[in-house]
Amino acid sequence: MALILDALFEILGKPTVADVAAELAMFVTPLWIAVVVGVLLGWAWRPEWAAGLVRAESPGPLPPLPPEPSRSSGPSASAVEVAATANDEKRSDSPAVTDDDLEQLFRLVEETDGGPVWHKMMDRSLPNMTYQAWRRDPETGPPEYRSSTIYEDATPETVRDFFWDDDFRMKNGWDDMLLQHTTLKECPATGTMVVQWVRKFPFFCSDREYIIGRRIWDSGRTFYCITKGVPCSEVPRRNKPRRVDLYYSSWCIRAAESKRDGRMTACEVLLFHHEDMGIPWEIAKIGVRQGMWGCVKKIEPGLRAYQVVRRSNEPLSRFASMSQINTKFDADQLRALETSTDPSDDIVEAEKPKNWTSNIPRFLVVGGAVAVACSLDHGLLTKAVIFGVARRFAKIGKRL
Ligand SMILES: *[C@@H]1O[C@H](CO)[C@@H](O)[C@H](O)[C@H]1NC(C)=O
Numbered sequence: 001m002a003l004i005l006d007a008l009f010e011i012l013g014k015p016t017v018a019d020v021a022a023e024l025a026m027f028v029t030p031l032w033i034a035v036v037v038g039v040l041l042g043w044a045w046r047p048e049w050a051a052g053l054v055r056a057e058s059p060g061p062l063p064p065l066p067p068e069p070s071r072s073s074g075p076s077a078s079a080v081e082v083a084a085t086a087n088d089e090k091r092s093d094s095p096a097v098t099d100d101d102l103e104q105l106f107r108l109v110e111e112t113d114g115g116p117v118w119h120k121m122m123d124r125s126l127p128n129m130t131y132q133a134w135r136r137d138p139e140t141g142p143p144e145y146r147s148s149t150i151y152e153d154a155t156p157e158t159v160r161d162f163f164w165d166d167d168f169r170m171k172n173g174w175d176d177m178l179l180q181h182t183t184l185k186e187c188p189a190t191g192t193m194v195v196q197w198v199r200k201f202p203f204f205c206s207d208r209e210y211i212i213g214r215r216i217w218d219s220g221r222t223f224y225c226i227t228k229g230v231p232c233s234e235v236p237r238r239n240k241p242r243r244v245d246l247y248y249s250s251w252c253i254r255a256a257e258s259k260r261d262g263r264m265t266a267c268e269v270l271l272f273h274h275e276d277m278g279i280p281w282e283i284a285k286i287g288v289r290q291g292m293w294g295c296v297k298k299i300e301p302g303l304r305a306y307q308v309v310r311r312s313n314e315p316l317s318r319f320a321s322m323s324q325i326n327t328k329f330d331a332d333q334l335r336a337l338e339t340s341t342d343p344s345d346d347i348v349e350a351e352k353p354k355n356w357t358s359n360i361p362r363f364l365v366v367g368g369a370v371a372v373a374c375s376l377d378h379g380l381l382t383k384a385v386i387f388g389v390a391r392r393f394a395k396i397g398k399r400l
């Protein structure tokens with residue numbers, strides 16, 4: 001609650017009584033709407049005091065809430081768990097990453113996957129790096145992200161090794177969300193690895209665990225690097241950190257034109273990412289938008305440090321020697337196959353932003369964001385976010 005108190009003190013420090021009244025009205029109304037929305041929807045991150053409201057109104061004592069109720073809380077949650085565990089056991093023996101995964105990534109790269117249109121969400125550049133990001137919302141499943149990062153003066157090989165090197169990720173600290181990594185399986189023939197990651201969660205919930213299968217294909221120095229969540233019965237599911245099953249993060253690394261002189265001395269990483277983090281997707285989107293550039297900015301110094309290490313002729317790390325075992329294929333051949341089954345021009349028209357009055361769910365979500373922010377004492381979401389959202393709310397209120 002310290003955060004809310006802070007906010008209130010700031011409001012009370014305002015010059016005039018009218019200002020205070022206006023800000024408070026802005027603050028209190030959305031807060032209550034948020035509570036109601038939060039309670040009604042019963043989302044996973046429902047703050048405890050909101051849960052308390054429900055409990056107070058019900059006739060008998062309710063069983064205590066589980067430490068971190070999943071979105072489908074109640075008996076169905078354990079059914080989901082059981083099913084997921086059974087699935088783990090059934091599919092643990094099959095290869096973690098297959099040709100189908102390569103084809104899927106290839107189609108994403110070539111933009112022949114037939115999915116919805118990508119909407120540009122960011123375009124930034126630093127002297128030696130250019131970054132662009134897009135997002136799309138499939139009909140089912142979490143929002144998907146696509147980004148293109150171009151690093152000046154980098155070779156595809158070094159960049160490939162850099163992203164595979166979990167030790168360096170943690171040692172250098174460029175990926176400060178990675179708390180722990182363990183290699184579970186390695187295939188020396190294909191370079192396939194199964195690793196376990198524990199990642200710090202960007203918002204406020206507990207850490208998340210990932211069991212990731214990964215493998216690299218190579219077509220003439222263009223690398224298709226696939227990493228995705230895979231079932232695994234060897235590592236039992238725990239309550240904390242909670243496992244993220246739906247995880248897809250794959251990228252294509254290729255030489256690119258330098259923006260300085262047009263020579264092919266730069267390197268592009270085209271990343272496709274989606275995951276179901278176990279919080280409402282609309283909330284996750286707000287968080288990603290806020291945190292994205294901050295994370296991306298940290299990668300380049302990491303890469304430059306990695307280049308220095310690699311030039312120093314230190315022995316290759318275990319990870320770098322695995323990332324150099326690639327499956328060769330011919331992208332042109334695959335492209336020819338793909339075009340013979342062209343998904344044609346069924347690309348969906350970009351949706352016009354809707355009038356918010358016809359968009360009640362969005363309205364509810366904004367309320368949810370306030371509820372989330374208010375259940376926090378610390379974390380990435382700050383007072384600014386609360387008030388950003390609250391002000392938007394207030395504007396909506398005026399127009400109503
Ligand atoms: C960008 O790269 C050039 C050439 O390698 C280097 O001289 C310059 O210091 C770099 N700039 C930054 C901001 O890293």
Ligand SMILES: *[C@@H]1O[C@H](CO)[C@@H](O)[C@H](O)[C@H]1NC(C)=O
Pocket residue numbers: 355356357
């Ligand atoms: C949104 O809808 C309201 C009422 O239906 C209308 O008055 C307003 O002009 C609309 N705004 C836009 C941007 O279409």
